[in-house]
Amino acid sequence: RMQLLLRENLASLGRMAAGIAHELGNPLTGISSLVQLVKRRRRDDSFIVEQLNLVHDEINRLTRLTHQMVDLARPEDTGKKNFDIMPSLNKAFQIARLDPKLRKRIVKMPGDAPPVLVEANEDAVVQIVMNLLFNAADFTDENGLITVEVKHGADAMVEIRVTDNGSGIPEADQPHIFDPFFSGKKSGEGAGLGLSVSHSLARSFHGSLELEKSDPGGTTFLLKLPCKGT
Ligand SMILES: Nc1ncnc2c1ncn2[C@@H]1O[C@H](COP(=O)(O)OP(=O)(O)OP(=O)(O)O)[C@@H](O)[C@H]1O
Ligand SMILES: [Mg+2]
Known part of the structure; x- marks a missing residue:
């Protein structure tokens, strides 16, 4: 970490x-x-x-x-290739789980699924998903529930959702969460870089990262990645 x-x-x-x-x-x-x-x-x-x-x-x-x-x-376009997203999600989960906080949460990963091919930078995707998992762990209580889902969306994009049942993001904070150095954590606890870096990475291979939903019942981030045209 x-x-x-x-x-x-x-x-x-x-x-x-x-x-x-x-x-x-x-x-x-x-x-x-x-x-x-x-x-x-x-x-x-x-x-x-x-x-x-x-x-x-x-x-x-x-x-x-x-x-x-x-x-x-300038974020390099290099390292972009076609790969199955499923093992990458698993890799992000395996690494993130080394964090004691995440180990105390219930994480539901997509089960056995057919390959879902995307065109992106594999390392970067792992990094983005890890950032989302860390955030989800940071803002849920012990035994909180974190779910990772994958599906084919519109416009030839693959959609990856990371949902938690944590505290949610205060409405006043929502416009700022992707700004570098913005952190809602106690001072000194968060650099406020995870989301801004993840956002630029997603854009560097023509994907996107957005806040889909957040209320006191929890939060969903949506990562979209260009899917490999068949
Ligand atoms: N799942 C979430 N639930 C509640 N708030 C969140 C969630 N994800 C992000 N946030 C809010 O967005 C802020 C910015 O997140 P970001 O990951 O960029 O920074 P950070 O987690 O504070 O620090 P860093 O990731 O650099 O350690 C968080 O501090 C928090 O206020
Ligand atoms: Mg973070």
Whole structure:
């Protein structure tokens, strides 16, 4: 779980870096044009031109750096392949169950079922489902019930639902749950990254993650993954 959190933190740091890099782009473009303008006005002063050329080189260097930062954080499309979702769900369950809290919940996994092929990144799917299981465990009491269901939905998407009978998400919190660093847990207990990372991962292979239902009786998250066209 530590490793998972570390990976999530890195991913979110990457997105933050990309956000900053992107915002740096605008002032850099502005400074660059101003330097060009002054250079043209003072083209007879060789000392000024020389200094401004240095400034310009440095601006270019910063611009390249910001592009690199954005590239680094771009969720890769790589690692996308067709696979049967059922063993991945099981894998997520097996790993998540190492967490003592989850072991004290009743988890109903889909029973023996024919293969359900999806097109996604297998590691990422395991990570998303684990995050949903951890959250479900965090917000249910001991002996709480968590259910994982799979079915073919509309628009060639496979639908995976993770449902718990826990406390539900307060209505005021619902619009924020996918924001990075939003956590409804006591301060220090949640990084608030699980859902935001899972949401970006799902989108990176053209799936989606949404809150389908939440009330004081429990919560259902719906993960949709592109299904392999037959
Ligand atoms: N199944 C759930 N039941 C009730 N509230 C939930 C559930 N899942 C998510 N939430 C709410 O959404 C918030 C954000 O969830 P998220 O997984 O992103 O962060 P976290 O669990 O607080 O921290 P982290 O996952 O980084 O350890 C939670 O803190 C909680 O308030
Ligand atoms: Mg979480």
